[in-house]
Amino acid sequence: MSFRIVVMAKQVPDTRNVGKDAMKADGTVNRAALPAIFNPEDLNALEMALRIKDQIADCEVVIVTMGPPRAADIIRESTFRGADRGILITDRRFAGSDTLATSYAISMAVRKLFPVNLVIAGRQAIDGDTAQVGPQVAEKLKFPQITYAEDIVAVDEKSITIKRRLERGIEVVKTPYPAVITVHGSAPACRTRNARHLIKFKKAKTSTELQEQSLDYTNLFDKCPYLHIQEWSVDDIEADTTWLGLSGSPTKVKKIENVVFTAKESLKMNGTDEEMNHLMKTLIDAHIIG
Amino acid sequence: MNNVFIYCELTEENTIADVSLELCSKGRKLANDLGVKLEAVVIGNVDETIAEQLKPYGVDTLHLANDKRLSPYTTMPHAAIVCELFRQENPEIALFGATSVGRDLAPRVASELRCGLTADCTSLEIGDHSETKSGKEYKNLLYQIRPAFGGNIIATIINPETRPQMATVREGVMKKETVANAGNISVKNVDVNKMVSPELFAVEIIERHIEAQKINIKNANIIVAGGYGVGTKENFKLLFDLAEVLGGEVGASRAAVDAGFVEHERQIGQTGVTVRPKLYIACGISGAVQHRAGMAESATIISINTDANAPVNQIADYVINGDIADILPKMIKYYRSNSK
Numbered sequence: 333m334s335f336r337i338v339v340m341a342k343q344v345p346d347t348r349n350v351g352k353d354a355m356k357a358d359g360t361v362n363r364a365a366l367p368a369i370f371n372p373e374d375l376n377a378l379e380m381a382l383r384i385k386d387q388i389a390d391c392e393v394v395i396v397t398m399g400p401p402r403a404a405d406i407i408r409e410s411t412f413r414g415a416d417r418g419i420l421i422t423d424r425r426f427a428g429s430d431t432l433a434t435s436y437a438i439s440m441a442v443r444k445l446f447p448v449n450l451v452i453a454g455r456q457a458i459d460g461d462t463a464q465v466g467p468q469v470a471e472k473l474k475f476p477q478i479t480y481a482e483d484i485v486a487v488d489e490k491s492i493t494i495k496r497r498l499e500r501g502i503e504v505v506k507t508p509y510p511a512v513i514t515v516h517g518s519a520p521a522c523r524t525r526n527a528r529h530l531i532k533f534k535k536a537k538t539s540t541e542l543q544e545q546s547l548d549y550t551n552l553f554d555k556c557p558y559l560h561i562q563e564w565s566v567d568d569i570e571a572d573t574t575w576l577g578l579s580g581s582p583t584k585v586k587k588i589e590n591v592v593f594t595a596k597e598s599l600k601m602n603g604t605d606e607e608m609n610h611l612m613k614t615l616i617d618a619h620i621i622g
Numbered sequence: 623m624n625n626v627f628i629y630c631e632l633t634e635e636n637t638i639a640d641v642s643l644e645l646c647s648k649g650r651k652l653a654n655d656l657g658v659k660l661e662a663v664v665i666g667n668v669d670e671t672i673a674e675q676l677k678p679y680g681v682d683t684l685h686l687a688n689d690k691r692l693s694p695y696t697t698m699p700h701a702a703i704v705c706e707l708f709r710q711e712n713p714e715i716a717l718f719g720a721t722s723v724g725r726d727l728a729p730r731v732a733s734e735l736r737c738g739l740t741a742d743c744t745s746l747e748i749g750d751h752s753e754t755k756s757g758k759e760y761k762n763l764l765y766q767i768r769p770a771f772g773g774n775i776i777a778t779i780i781n782p783e784t785r786p787q788m789a790t791v792r793e794g795v796m797k798k799e800t801v802a803n804a805g806n807i808s809v810k811n812v813d814v815n816k817m818v819s820p821e822l823f824a825v826e827i828i829e830r831h832i833e834a835q836k837i838n839i840k841n842a843n844i845i846v847a848g849g850y851g852v853g854t855k856e857n858f859k860l861l862f863d864l865a866e867v868l869g870g871e872v873g874a875s876r877a878a879v880d881a882g883f884v885e886h887e888r889q890i891g892q893t894g895v896t897v898r899p900k901l902y903i904a905c906g907i908s909g910a911v912q913h914r915a916g917m918a919e920s921a922t923i924i925s926i927n928t929d930a931n932a933p934v935n936q937i938a939d940y941v942i943n944g945d946i947a948d949i950l951p952k953m954i955k956y957y958r959s960n961s962k
Contacts, residue, residue, distance in 0.1 A: 345771075347771050348772060430738070432732065432733060432736065432738070458772060459771060459772070460741075460770065461742065461772075462729075462742075463729070463741060464728075464729035464732070464739060464741060466729075467697075467726060467727075467729035467730045467733070468729045468733035470730065471701075471730045471734050472733060476698060476824050477697055477730065479697075479725070479726045480722050480726075485828075493828060496722075498722045499722055500832050500834075500835060501830070501831045502829075502830075502831050503694075503827060503831075504827070504830075505825050505826065505828060506825070506826045507825045507826070511825075582736070582737050582738030582781045582784040583738035583740060583780070583781055584779065584780050584782060585777055585779055586751060587778040588770075588775055588776070588778075589775065589776045589777075589778075590775060591773070591774070591914075591915065593918050593937050594937070595936045595937065596936070596938065596939055598925075598935060598938045598939055598940060599939065599940050599941070600941045600943065601941070601942050601943070602942070602944060603926070603942045603943065603944030603948060603952070605952060608952040608956060609952075609956050611924075611940060611942075611953075612953055612956040612960070615901065616957075616960065616961060620900050620922055621844060621868050621869075621901060621957070621961075622957075622961045
């Protein structure tokens with residue numbers, strides 16, 4: 333392939349609607365009680381990659397995700413929507429990695445896929461909201477970075493021009509390749525599954541999944557190698573283990589607490605005219621208003 | 623050596639951004655706790671007079687990188703300067719605004735220096751730590767306190783081994799406070815050409831449209847805030863009416879912003895602005911943890927809601943069980959006829 337785009341995606345617990353049953357008695361979150369979803373902004377990133385693929389001949393979109401074996405779901409979902417293939421970085425030795433260690437691991441995987449023109453990711457993941465992995469992967473690869481991307485203004489084989497969404501406006505920037513782009517949630521939503529892709533990749537599996545489900549795909553993989561979702565370990569990406577997991581993570585969690593607010597003795601009323609007039613008088617007399 | 627550093631952002635008008643002054647105020651306190659100095663880094667197209675803006679906040683030293691190529695902000699040249707300065711100066715702590723600049727720059731710097739970074743801290747404190755396994759004792763670490771997991775828990779993060787201990791903080795979270803008898807501020811000019819090579823300008827800015835801040839809910843004394851319970855964009859008009867009569871601003875919960883009732887700049891909470899007004903009137907806001915974290919410090923809180931069990935009621939001084947369409951006009955009417 334002459335043009336390669338890596339999309340970094342993450343499977344995350346859906347933290348947007350955490351019910352009471354998802355909180356354990358000690359105040360920590362019971363991840364198992366939350367559905368695992370495709371990180372929303374990573375879907376915007378996938379769409380951006382697919383739009384570039386639509387415009388550039390001979391372009392390959394590769395999904396890279398790091399996580400437990402079940403994160404292969406993210407890769408299958410991406411291929412249903414138009415990605416060409418995916419790599420699952422999975423190894424127990426990654427456990428406990430903070431954003432720096434994670435960025436190192438992903439950057440090593442991207443290196444294995446070189447030559448790479450673009451690395452695209454969601455701005456941030458909803459389970460951490462740090463927005464750090466994108467810029468840190470860019471630094472590890474020594475690529476320029478464009479964060480908060482909202483739209484493609486122009487793209488060709490030599491450079492890409494991107495509109496960025498900032499707090500109080502927009503900025504249009506142009507970068508040569510290679511580069512890292514992180515995509516804001518205001519970017520175009522991801523296209524839905526395509527029936528042709530769905531049929532093609534429906535049976536795609538990792539070796540771990542085949543083992544767990546006692547399936548023999550030997551013949552099928554010979555005939556359709558794209559159905560074999562690759563799993564890369566620490567050794568496959570030739571990572572230095574001292575840079576991974578807890579030892580490679582400078583940040584440590586000292587304490588996790590429930591959010592506690594001091595409850596007030598509140599005055600309850602039903603909003604009758606007398607009550608409201610009295611309340612407003614109280615506020616005016618206390619110089620809170622007026 | 624081992625001082626507290628603040629990366630100071632410049633506004634479109636080339637003044638120091640509010641978020642950076644807020645961080646200087648916090649940084650001053652942290653530096654006092656540690657018995658060290660407070661240093662600021664300004665990178666852009668500004669001269670030494672910018673130091674005057676930092677002096678009232680107790681900044682001891684300003685590192686100034688003045689070059690027209692450094693404004694507007696682009697990632698790589700700023701990152702190169704900050705990394706090189708930090709290598710020379712070995713800061714104990716380095717703080718950045720959790721803005722589109724700070725959240726772009728800080729992770730890149732942390733990665734290059736291989737040190738720990740915590741995003742969007744809501745509180746910073748100095749404290750000790752003992753490692754349970756090794757029994758190793760650490761004195762005077764920076765506790766970086768932040769919401770996690772969609773705001774459902776609060777985590778305290780530390781970086782025991784790496785320096786600087788880095789954190790980003792959103793605008794409005796820390797209080798902007800000048801110090802009495804601020805001392806002199808010394809300016810050290812950074813040799814930009816030595817630190818920045820031409821290939822770091824690979825990313826080219828083609829166009830910029832940045833608007834001046836129109837809505838400033840952070841500094842409002844009175845905030846009338848609406849939630850999803852307000853129902854429609856049209857219903858928000860009642861809130862604007864009350865805010866106008868009282869001389870306040872309109873705020874909103876994330877749900878109301880996501881529903882398109884009002885613009886994002888009005889969002890209050892962990893992913894919006896933190897406010898602490900004299901009066902906060904919550905209209906149809908249930909009060910998810912994420913929202914309460916951004917307004918719980920308001921001096922007086924009124925909650926108007928048809929749901930008597932809305933979580934925000936627990937922290938309200940006055941809870942009015944009713945419909946805003948009925949209640950707000952009563953408040954407007956009384957105020958109009960009874961204020962001077």
